[in-house]
Amino acid sequence: MxxxxxxxxxxxxxxxxxxxxxxxxxxxxxxxxxxxxxxxxxxxxxxxxxxxxxxxxxxxxxxxxxxxxxxxxxxxxxxDRFIQGSLDERINGIDWKRVGETLDNNGWAKLGRLLSDEECASLISGYKDQDKYRSTVVMRRHGFGEGEYRYFNDCAPDLVSALRVGLYEHLVPQANEWMRALGKEHSYPASHLGYRRQCMKAGQMRPTPLILKYGPGDYNRLHQDLYGEEVFPIQIAILLSAPGKDFEGGEFVMTEQSPRRQSRAMVAPLEKGDAIAFAVNERPIKGAKGIYRAKMRHGVSEVLRGARYCLGVIFHDAA
Ligand SMILES: [Fe+2]
Ligand SMILES: [Zn+2]
Known part of the structure; x- marks a missing residue:
């Protein structure tokens, strides 16, 4: 009493x-x-x-x-823009239940703001530091679009490694669920370290986190970030520049192709420091007659003004 x-x-x-x-x-x-x-x-x-x-x-x-x-x-x-605490605390503070449901329903989900202005600025200023990267891709040369990107080498900033390791652990249950629903005999280990070993066995050893840089007139054609047989079905992008301030245009665009249907286009509204999770390739959709496969692609519409930087975190490594 x-x-x-x-x-x-x-x-x-x-x-x-x-x-x-x-x-x-x-x-x-x-x-x-x-x-x-x-x-x-x-x-x-x-x-x-x-x-x-x-x-x-x-x-x-x-x-x-x-x-x-x-x-x-x-x-x-x-x-919703307020952030505090370590990156791990911010990642743990995400409403993962809602993220999971939204990923199931739409194939993509906003994770909210994950990076501070200072962290965004440090990743952007690090772009010119070539020692941190294993390669630079000029998109026009490959017909990917206009603009360029750089893949981090294994000495990526702690921030990037911590994002890759921390986010993976929260996405793994969903990735395994999707494989089961798609009828695939493929599973993902609980830790990213374990998953990198799995990638290594498939001959995929080169890290795939990258920074993309778009200037006026640049864009990224719809694509999928596949680097070999081993594919983790969900990836992350984090916008490092402020729309409306640092750049105009440059929307993050996704399309979903379902059997016997026209493609559906989706645009994710992102602010600086915001993260989005989205399907890399196939995802299961529950229909009236059971589960069917939808294929996702993503890209960036033309940047009209300024500079747009984005961090991409892909969980499988490249061959
Ligand atoms: Fe991509
Ligand atoms: Zn208020």
């Missing part, structure tokens, strides 16, 4: 402190909790300049809880 009373009190105290932080627009509290505003249906950072009434506000510990309760990110304080 007393225990229950105590519990009620402590959560009241905590909420009082949280409300005080909201009243002060306390930046130091950002990321520690989120306020959901019932009247507007949005959730906010404690530092938001909005002035909701206390009676309309309740608090949650994570963004996942706020979104699961049906709240949208506030357009003013942009809680």
């Amino acid at each position: 007393t225990g229950a009373l105590k519990l009620v009190h402590s959560s009241d105290d905590r909420d009082t402190l949280r409300w005080r932080a909201v009243e002060k627009r306390d930046r130091a509290s950002d990321g520690k909790f989120w306020s959901c505003v019932r009247t507007t249906g949005v959730y906010c950072l404690p530092s938001c300049a909005g002035r909701p009434h206390r009676k309309n506000v309740f608090f949650v510990d994570t963004r996942v809880e706020a979104e699961a309760a049906g709240f949208r990110p506030c357009k003013r304080c942009r809680p």
